[in-house]
Amino acid sequence: MTGVFDIAIIGGGLAGCSTALHARLKGASVVLVERGRCGAQASGVNYGGVRQQGRHPAELALARRSRAIWGSLKSLIGTDCEFTATGHLKLARNDDDMAELIAHHLLLGAHGIHTTVLDADDLRGRFPYLSSRYAGGSLCAEDGQANPRLVAPAFARAARALGADIREGCPVISAERSNSGFSIRLDNDPIVLTARRLVNTAGAWGAAIAAQFGDHVDETVMAPNMCVTEPIAPLIGPNLGICGGGIYIRQTAHGSVIFGAGLGTADRERLRARPLAEITMEAAAAAVAMVPELKNVLLLRSWTGIEGRLPDGLPVVGPSPTVEGLFHAFGFSGHGFQLGPAVGAVLAELCLEGHSPTSISGLAMTRFNQPPATAVQS
Template sequence: MSAPVFDVAIIGGGTAGCAAALALRQRGMSVVLLEKGACGAMASGTNFGGVRRQGRDFREMPLATRSRAIWDRLPAIVGEDCEFRATGHIKLARDEAEMAELERYAREARDHGLELSVVGGNAVRALYPWLGPKVVGASLCADDGQANPRLVAPAFARAARAAGADIREFAKVEGARWTGSAFEVEAGPASAHARRLVNVAGLWGGEVAAWFGEGVPIRPLCPNMVVTEPLPYFIDRSIGVCGGNVYARQVERGNVIFGGGRGWGDAQAGLSRPRAEVARDAMARALEILPQLRDARIIRTWTGFDGEMPDDIPVIGPSLTTPGLVHAFGFSGHGFQLGPAMGEIVAELVADGRTPSPVEPFSIGRFASAPPAPRLT
């Protein structure tokens, strides 16, 4: 008996991959997904959990707007809300230059359909009495929010599996090639053949692209994260700052999660570790904007692997060397919000060869002269 040839093979079980598996099954295509560990255990599961459009590169805005609509519909799509709450997101200014930056961004954002409300010092004090004196202004995107990153990709994986996708976890892909009639994806006993191939391998997406002669200058990004013990609920918005050197949110359970700076990672060994001195700097910055954290205790720090592109926007779109191959990786530390829409967009690119979402700016062709990414493992 010969092994079946799937319509689509997906490399990577992050939110984008799992959502793509579900969307492709809904289009009636047969799908196999190969994930080297557990679904959603890398960037999709270890990130901060921000679901925000504010602050994004405007080229990402149509994708982010499309994704935002899906976040509201998660219970219908995957059977649970993944703790998504539209708490709003405020971006803070800590001096006049940053205030000017908030105002400039808000003006330009309006042209991209994003309404922001920018307020100065006195209004900040009235609206958010828990913010520290260093904050001189805030820009609110009322429609943004936060969700539990540990739940999202696994929920999509379960929904995809229930819809008939063949989700293979702990199946590390060692290589992939076009044989002339199908893609051959090597993963030991989990190896598979498929007519189309999707590369949603996050940091490892560069290595997959290199198998098809496409070089991308992707680098590891390990956000350094910190969480306090549960505290009485007081932070009712998700928080960022100009420059991005600290960000914070409080979950309903009461823990305050904050991040800033980068941890240590050895992608080849698959090992990442938070750094104590980076956590310390993030604590200092968090205390400037949230002085009430002064009596809190830190119960855990962590990090994980994302892939970062030099221009800070992902690679999305068809391969330029290999028909039937679609890329979506390198979300550079802000892919969590985009994950649900990426599933639909990837499915459109695979099944229709095109998507109504404007993905041209994200073409892998922008790195045409880059050397192939090195092998990570």
């Protein structure tokens, strides 16, 4: 392709790669530039949960649309990326948590998302491997899990097969407005890329890209501390979470148990992140407290990655409030994996058609100039 495109995308995470694919499906010329490898940052090192349950109301329309895309991955990108609808079980510690789950059950129902509220006896009957400490739970059967290492690269390959120009190992030196839209200068490349529309899906570096155009938001970084065990016999069915946050656990098809809790350390400027041994030990203790049969299972590895976090724990998704033709999607705050496919579809629609049928009104950057919104559910 030439250096002139309908859409340029900065950032090769899942949201960016999905944008590239959906824009090509609509016939637009697309270039995506990624400093490293597609899916190598937050999109590829996360827990891998694909859940609608437990989300803030502002994310539910996106989550609902994304779940439909997850269910049709094989026809869309040629692989299911190990997506399985194992269900998501959110556990209540006490009666207050149960009241929260019931309220959330009603909210999800209004968005067409079905959950089943379970009392303590139901839990013991259906999930006997759980500790007896829980007052109940909420099961969303259509939620599930996928392999995060596979998804963004698969979207990138599918977009490239349709003619998208996917450029890995291409750090962006500058991005700015130009007479024809936007100009992007890349490291070690004398050709200036030009595009009518620019999409910023730069993850933990998204706020820095936005600031080049006068769009300012305080994006910090987080490093979710993740662990994986040796393979064991099938034990855990649905993904497990808990009201109030903390430990989350799932078992893969080949038997390994993946769990996470707490944060490691991340250095955004040096592109480095590492888990912390003391946090890993606390997470392992929390996992055993939730599923006692994990007590003697061997822990193989821990890891983390660099994720962007915004002040209210919600991402920015949508048009720039100041620059026409510029669109942002970053700051997913540790829970953007499930949303990524739909975020790309919506961004492609906004770029090419000027609107989307999926509501993202609660995710606009302008909310940071308004009174604080309701706190995000854990």
